[in-house]
Amino acid sequence: MPRDLPLGNGRLQVNFDRTYRLIDLFWPYVGQENHTGGRPLAFGVWVDGQFRWVDDAGWERRLQYAGDALVTAVGLRHPDLRLSLACQDAVDFHEDVFLRELTVCNEADEAREVRLYFGQDLHIGGTGLGDSAYYEPQRRAVFHYKRKRWFLANAAKEIDGKLAVGVDEWAVGEKETPGREGTWKDAEDGRLSGNAVAQGSVDSTIALHLTVPAGGEARAWYWIAVAEDFERVVAHNRSVREHTPAEMLRRTRNYWMLWVNKDPSDLSDLPEPLAQEYRRSLLVLRTQIDNEGGIVASTDYEMARYRSDSYGYVWPRDGALVAATLIDAGYPQITRRFFDFCHQAMTREGYLLHKFNPDGSLGSSWHGWHNEGKKELPIQEDETALVLWALWRHFQRFRDIEFVKPHYRGVIIRSGNWMTDYRDPRTGLPLPSWDLWEERRGIHAWTAAATWAGLQACGSFAEAFGETDLADKYRSAAGGVKSGVEKHFWDEERGRFLRMLRPKGGGRWERDATVDASLFGLWYFGMFPVDDPRMLATMRAVRERLWVKSDVGGVARYEDDYYHQVSRDVANVPGNPWVICTLWLAQWYIARATSLPELDRAVDLLRWVERSALPSGVLAEQLHPYTREPLSVSPLTWSHATLVQTIGEYLRKRRALAMPVC
Numbered sequence: 172m173p174r175d176l177p178l179g180n181g182r183l184q185v186n187f188d189r190t191y192r193l194i195d196l197f198w199p200y201v202g203q204e205n206h207t208g209g210r211p212l213a214f215g216v217w218v219d220g221q222f223r224w225v226d227d228a229g230w231e232r233r234l235q236y237a238g239d240a241l242v243t244a245v246g247l248r249h250p251d252l253r254l255s256l257a258c259q260d261a262v263d264f265h266e267d268v269f270l271r272e273l274t275v276c277n278e279a280d281e282a283r284e285v286r287l288y289f290g291q292d293l294h295i296g297g298t299g300l301g302d303s304a305y306y307e308p309q310r311r312a313v314f315h316y317k318r319k320r321w322f323l324a325n326a327a328k329e330i331d332g333k334l335a336v337g338v339d340e341w342a343v344g345e346k347e348t349p350g351r352e353g354t355w356k357d358a359e360d361g362r363l364s365g366n367a368v369a370q371g372s373v374d375s376t377i378a379l380h381l382t383v384p385a386g387g388e389a390r391a392w393y394w395i396a397v398a399e400d401f402e403r404v405v406a407h408n409r410s411v412r413e414h415t416p417a418e419m420l421r422r423t424r425n426y427w428m429l430w431v432n433k434d435p436s437d438l439s440d441l442p443e444p445l446a447q448e449y450r451r452s453l454l455v456l457r458t459q460i461d462n463e464g465g466i467v468a469s470t471d472y473e474m475a476r477y478r479s480d481s482y483g484y485v486w487p488r489d490g491a492l493v494a495a496t497l498i499d500a501g502y503p504q505i506t507r508r509f510f511d512f513c514h515q516a517m518t519r520e521g522y523l524l525h526k527f528n529p530d531g532s533l534g535s536s537w538h539g540w541h542n543e544g545k546k547e548l549p550i551q552e553d554e555t556a557l558v559l560w561a562l563w564r565h566f567q568r569f570r571d572i573e574f575v576k577p578h579y580r581g582v583i584i585r586s587g588n589w590m591t592d593y594r595d596p597r598t599g600l601p602l603p604s605w606d607l608w609e610e611r612r613g614i615h616a617w618t619a620a621a622t623w624a625g626l627q628a629c630g631s632f633a634e635a636f637g638e639t640d641l642a643d644k645y646r647s648a649a650g651g652v653k654s655g656v657e658k659h660f661w662d663e664e665r666g667r668f669l670r671m672l673r674p675k676g677g678g679r680w681e682r683d684a685t686v687d688a689s690l691f692g693l694w695y696f697g698m699f700p701v702d703d704p705r706m707l708a709t710m711r712a713v714r715e716r717l718w719v720k721s722d723v724g725g726v727a728r729y730e731d732d733y734y735h736q737v738s739r740d741v742a743n744v745p746g747n748p749w750v751i752c753t754l755w756l757a758q759w760y761i762a763r764a765t766s767l768p769e770l771d772r773a774v775d776l777l778r779w780v781e782r783s784a785l786p787s788g789v790l791a792e793q794l795h796p797y798t799r800e801p802l803s804v805s806p807l808t809w810s811h812a813t814l815v816q817t818i819g820e821y822l823r824k825r826r827a828l829a830m831p832v833c
């Protein structure tokens with residue numbers, strides 16, 4: 172199930188599913204330590220002897236954001252209960268507190284008592300082993316804790332215009348053991364047991380009782396504060412009481428409205444739905460980025476339930492491409508932290524490994540160090556090269572000399588020397604590594620293009636710092652890579668570039684001619700001009716062979732893509748449509764356009780992406796080729812970044828074409 176409505180402040184990050192259950196809660200790193208274990212926190216309503224959890228099929232739901240802010244605007248209505256709820260959620264921009272405001276509307280013609288129930292089914296650190304929970308009467312709140320992870324759940328309601336803080340009911344108990352389903356079950360009769368403490372695998376449920384006048388409404392609030400210890404979590408709770416939850420929601424809304432308009436762009440040339448999706452994508456991007464620099468691929472934890480791992484990692488390649496987007500959009504503070512993160516992660520030799528945890532430690536990997544009796548590097552070389560490419564973009568945009576200085580020796584020169592040496596002296600091409608899709612090992616067109624761009628960036632840095640010999644060395648290596656691509660990747664018979672070469676010994680090659688959307692990198696990273704006849708032929712093949720010929724449309728990754736494959740009708744559905752691959756085609760149209768009407772093809776693809784978003788604006792990795800339902804993870808950080816980048820390129824090209832020629 173996709174994650175709608177991600178919220179976060181760079182430390183505390185939460186996701187909702189499409190039924191409005193809070194299902195992921197990460198802290199203190201975005202994407203690391205999911206304290207729900209991917210299980211939903213319960214939310215239910217009791218009135219007139221009837222109880223309904225929020226995932227009940229009878230609810231009518233509207234899950235959206237409140238304008239240009241990381242604050243939700245959720246509408247719920249249940250005809251059987253004759254109730255509707257207007258909900259706003261946020262993670263405070265400054266303190267590690269998740270907040271919810273609820274306005275309960277009574278559709279009956281008599282006053283009624285409405286009881287709201289909130290369940291805390293925590294698995295602290297990802298497991299329920301050794302958790303503790305207790306009710307504390309001084310603050311009328313429930314605490315959960317284990318080691319240096321403390322959670323406080325509290326609530327408040329409005330009585331005669333004043334804030335009354337503290338829960339009306341509570342229950343703490345065991346769960347996931349024989350005969351112990353959890354305290355959420357205790358709520359369904361409209362009463363909680365009042366049990367005050369439990370340890371082991373535990374949960375808690377708290378309740379607020381509201382009196383709602385006939386045809387009127389009542390307001391309530393619920394929050395979860397998170398910290399390392401009792402004193403700090405209590406301090407967060409005190410802040411909510413003193414500032415009031417309504418004020419904290421207001422200040423958070425204002426902060427994000429300022430943030431998303433930090434470097435205002437004139438979006439008037441865009442259809443309004445696309446302008447909204449641009450701003451929404453910037454905000455969703457920020458929810459997936461940790462304050463310590465890690466740009467996480469996705470915080471959607473659903474895959475962990477089936478594959479025992481998730482997308483909650485920092486891939487340097489994905490991060491570099493996201494960083495390039497944020498550089499162009501004017502957010503240097505975020506990109507500086509990402510480059511610092513990469514510096515810390517880089518090996519002494521000058522390359523970056525497969526992926527990293529958000530805290531900077533090495534992530535899990537299926538790429539091995541041993542193959543056929545020999546050691547091989549378990550790397551994707553584009554992950555090193557594109558960090559250099561993005562860092563040069565950062566320097567060009569911001570001229571941030573003091574920031575770049577400590578990275579010059581530790582990242583730029585170290586990686587430049589390694590990329591120069593990690594080449595076949597006979598062909599000039601990079602030595603084999605894993606492809607960007609992490610599925611096959613060889614020499615890839617995308618990787619060669621990224622390596623060329625990374626070496627050019629190193630050359631530009633060396634020249635800027637006055638080391639002309641190093642600049643010549645890196646540019647010469649880049650020239651060797653390009654010559655190797657021209658000689659070995661161009662297929663005269665097919666009239667296009669190949670996807671991959673695999674050396675077979677004795678100067679022989681295994682040639683992979685599969686049409687792959689990543690061939691886009693050959694022009695996008697600057698190795699070849701966009702109008703090079705060889706690129707035109709290659710991109711035509713991408714467009715013709717990878718377009719999904721269904722009512723959904725979109726561009727697949729490559730021919731017969733097996734990942735989450737839905738259809739074996741490969742002639743019409745070469746793979747599921749991917750957001751980034753469809754946008755790559757739009758970027759090609761933009762780069763090639765010589766007149767305003769030619770840009771319309773890109774707008775059509777941008778609109779395709781906007782139509783493919785969830786109602787909240789969240790973009791998945793890929794879509795079902797017949798239903799347009801999201802597949803794999805949602806949100807995918809890379810999808811949102813590519814949309815922002817493509818719209819930026821479109822607007823710049825449109826303005827350039829509209830300028831009078833002097």
